[in-house]
Amino acid sequence: MGTSASRRFKQNVPLLWMFIPGAIFYLLFKYTPMAGLVIAFKDYNLHDGIVRSPWVGLDNFRLIFSNPLTTDIILNTLWLSLLRLVVGFPFPILLALLLNEVRKTWFKRSIQTMVFLPHFFSWVIVGGIVLTLFSQEAGSLNLLLERWFGYTHPFMYEVPSWVTIYLGSGIWKEAGFSAIIYLAALAAIDPVLYEAAAIDGASKWRQIWHITLPGVSTVVAMMLILSMGSIMEVSFDQIYILGNPVVSSISEVISTWVYQLGLQGAQFSLTTAMGLFESLVGLLLILTANQIARRMGKELW
Template sequence: MQVAVRSSLTDSAPRTGKRLKAGTVKLIKQNIPLMIMFLPGLLFYVIFKYAPMGGIIIAFKDFNLRDGVFGSPWVGMDNFVQLFNQAQSLQIIRNSFIISILSLVVGFPMPILLAILLNEVRKMAFKRVVQTLVYLPHFLSWVIVGGIVLSLFALESGTVNRWLEGVLSEPYPFMYEKVSWLIIYLGSGIWKEMGFAAIIYLAALAGIDPHLYEAGSIDGANKWQQIRHITIPGIGTTIILLLILSVGKVMDVGFDQIYNLQNAVVSDIANVISLYIYQIGILRGQYSLTAAMGIFENLVGLVLVLSANYFARKFNQGLW
């Protein structure tokens, strides 16, 4: 009896293994088109995201183009010591942090508000026109957007200052005052990216059960109460997810926008990490010093993401 049972188990094991192997091969064959479609994205990240990580070693060397990455002399933490002994570096880090925090606080809620407003529009023709108008700036380069901003707020020939000259008899230096420059910087960033960022929230809003609104309406809830108790909780997971990802970019001030809008007069506030890396690293060839700055920037982002995720997990909304 025992021998028969053992022999049957022994015979069934290879058969089960063969069935699993055949099922795996079949599954792979069925998903070959999807794998081919996934391949370009995978290659992009491997070539442009993961492979360049090997350049981190430059931050610990006195890098020069003649000796190359591996031939340049090793200096350990000297670049980091030199970096944080410079008063300019501390100012740049402070500027990056301030601008990023303001962009997050002011800019993050705007796509949510826009998505909720668009979701409440019932005339589809009007909704599509508005969506097209608010999505369009995302596809314009910062060279074009920067030109538009300068055309509006330039001191001598700006459209806004021409109007002010007729009202107040004198123009206002919008682009040369720190406060007004910062407001214009934040406003232009929101205007450019708000519409495109709202797409994710509109997709999340589409997943809310319409019966919840019907039940709320029957119970006497007005529009504001429905938005507060149904809409916002319904997209809460999406909001937390995007907030965690946004917190990780707190030190990452985009180069294109800052480069096209900055000028020497507001350099005390406009000089940020991305601009510093361009000016010191690329133009002056101090690659090791700017690589150290880049590592610091990414470490701060990593700490902030982990911290934000830790607090989100307290409300069962963490990424992992």
């Protein structure tokens, strides 16, 4: 047993060396900063620092949840996150299935490049594109509406249209990147299964339903479990760039609240308390999703 373990360790040494930079990154920038969560239980100020700032127990949490605006902010965050999950999660799977059926290599690679490229754009660029298209004052779409019908529409200033644009821009930016994960899973499916199904007379839809989807179901479950951890998170960059005071009833979320109160208002203890609450809810959702997946034999751990 010892010899076998030693041989396995030597075989995996290159992988361990590749793992070390990632481990160091998470230790330095993910786990070490967690010590700062103690601020949530203190009346923190820059002069006294983390150690000498006075303890206040759960007062910061009581102050946060006694504010009626907090409930609206949390509900907005949950609402936008659930919409993003329900509407946006299936798109990469559908895109991967469509690309998997393409037989022209040059066409498949071209489409992959086109849908993958937006992932590398910052939200400043994507937001600029969205505003160029939908702005009421000088947006391309409104210029066409005014020319053809004589009126413009406030796409960015009405809640339904703003939410639609928010979801659509997020899907356009990230669907291509997520599709690569599903394409990798599709590549692992044995082609013999498709050949046997074709010989038995199974149509393309039958092959997708009985071979392709079960073949990627484990990856889908894994991605869904990981997505559940970000239910309480809404991209600050996207909201900050696309949001405006007119739609603040839906665009005011935890990340923007933390920015305004924490960085602009220097209320570090309150925003740390909100961040801790957000993380605990995310952890609970991940554990719950994994338990549900375990009953179906698709658990992550």
